Amino acid sequence: MWRSSRTRHPDRAVRRDGSRQRGGLRPAVAVTVACGGLLTAVTACGALTGTTGPGKVRGADGAAVSAPARPAPAPRPAAASRVPGIGDRMWDQVPAATSQVVAVYGDDADSPDSLVVLYERRGGSWERTADWPAHNGRLGWTTDHRMDDLRTPVGVFTLSDAGGSRDDPGSLLPYRQDAHAFAPPADADASHRHDFDYVVAVDYNRVEGTPPYDWTRPLGEDKGGGIWLHLDHGDGTSGCVTVPEAAMRTLLRTLDPLSRPVVVMGDREHLWR
Known part of the structure; x- marks a missing residue:
């Protein structure tokens, strides 16, 4: 509470890669498997060639690798x-x-x-x-x-x-x-x-x-x-x-x-x- 000079202020006291290939490179295989609405594999540029289950794919050497992940939305x-x-x-x-x-x-x-x-x-x-x-x-x-x-x-x-x-x-x-x-x-x-x-x-x-x-x-x-x-x-x-x-x-x-x-x-x- 403030007061005029005649009465003092009291306070003062106080964002899967299924996009179209670009750059002239052609993917060896392009297969997308839908499982209950969930995309489980995408192959692109010959790098991803098989599925291993939801969220996983196999690379050219047969090793399991993670599928591309969609980034989480910002809070x-x-x-x-x-x-x-x-x-x-x-x-x-x-x-x-x-x-x-x-x-x-x-x-x-x-x-x-x-x-x-x-x-x-x-x-x-x-x-x-x-x-x-x-x-x-x-x-x-x-x-x-x-x-x-x-x-x-x-x-x-x-x-x-x-x-x-x-x-x-x-x-x-x-x-x-x-x-x-x-x-x-x-x-x-x-x-x-x-x-x-x-x-x-x-x-x-x-x-x-x-x-x-x-x-x-x-x-x-x-x-x-x-x-x-x-x-x-x-x-x-x-x-x-x-x-x-x-x-x-x-x-x-x-x-x-x-x-x-x-x-x-x-x-x-x-x-x-």
Whole structure:
């Protein structure tokens, strides 16, 4: 959770060779035996002349040799018709036009530990393309977030704006670089000095299209705000979700406004409802 200068950010404290012969060479024998649909031998260029059983042939010297093998297909990421672990109630809140989802799976309702997974919709299926260990609010999660409650709001929120104290690493989201606005307080310890090098604003109680540090709170200040994805400092937060620097760079370079990205976050029990 980030705050303006008038109220400190609490985080700051914290692919058989049956092909046509080419090149003018003519095969001495060309016989293919089909067995139950399985091709058991192919002779080509006089090299393979007899069968020895499925998967084997005899060479010119009578020795058994292996038949040419078809290469195994390249592995493909697991895909699903929807993001796993998300129940109907939460999934119904994901816009139909969305093709990128950042899922934050909290370990427990009262735990600061979580897992962030990036899913992208490809050809009608959702594929898991990256994941990272993460942290959320120190006291866990809430469906009724309040200022300073040290919990992260459960829900589905759009991701529309980014920024940070460091130069734009190639963000597809609008990026505001401002070393002053994203600076940690003077009394922050070493573990918090890079928290806001890169951030992505979670559109909870904020105005989309404004810088992450804009203080406007449509639901009122008591409902909190300044909920960001930002760099991890090793423990729980005041409401934000934190991931390693490499993760932030990946998210900034991947999340595309044209894909209508959203974050779906909460403890696993709430997410499944």
